[in-house]
Amino acid sequence: MATAPQSYRIGAAPMFHVAPHHFPPAAEYIIYSKPIFTLQIGTQSEVLEFSAEMHVRCSDPQIGPDNNRQVAVEVVKWEARGRSGILGVEVTFASVRDKGSVVVAGSPAADLPGKMKLWIDSAIYVDGRKIEEHEGRAEGWGVSSFPPSEGDLFSLTKSPQRSHDLAVLTGGQVHGLLSVGAVACACSSSSLLFSAPSSTGSP
Secondary structure (H helix, E strand, O other): OOOOOOOEEEOOOOOOOOOOOOOOOOEEEEEEEEEEEEEEEOOEEEEEEOEEEEEEEEOOOEEOOOOOEEEEEEEEEEEEEEEEOOOOEEEEEEEEEEOOEEEEOOOOOOOOOEEEEEEEEEEEEEOOEEEEEEEEEEEEEEEOOOOOOOOOEEEEEEEOOOOEEHHHHOOOOOOOEEEEEEEEEEEOOOOOOOOOOOOOOOO
């Protein structure tokens, strides 16, 4: 059984010791995660666990507008891949643009665990065909380290919620409407497969 990839810092470690509960100095990271999305396909639905890789660039700690310490996060690239059992094809999410993200200190005494607010525009591809762009957010009191540790958990949202004609996407092979909903994301190699509510969409 293949070993799941582990998130890591790009380049050398800091030149000086950083306490585990403090933000580290500016750096770039590769973060692996397992986001969960729902697919509503006509009258059927499924919950898909994706394998994702994100490249982020983090600033030095700074004082934010609310006087709390924080780290600015730029999402350089994000991609998540999964396979729909109902459609029998690959579904891919890919970042389009960064919209400004941040990790805010958990308290004046300890930066970590901190609260992450990640905000990007992404595109969805079904079997290689781009079907939409949307705004995506990940948020939660889940950042226990840099990069995030296995088990750090965040909620996901996407908007607007749209439905797509499968007959157009599949050349008439499949009929009905397709909509995609967001659920949650666990960092590193954690698995989050569980029963989740199906997404809904209107024609």
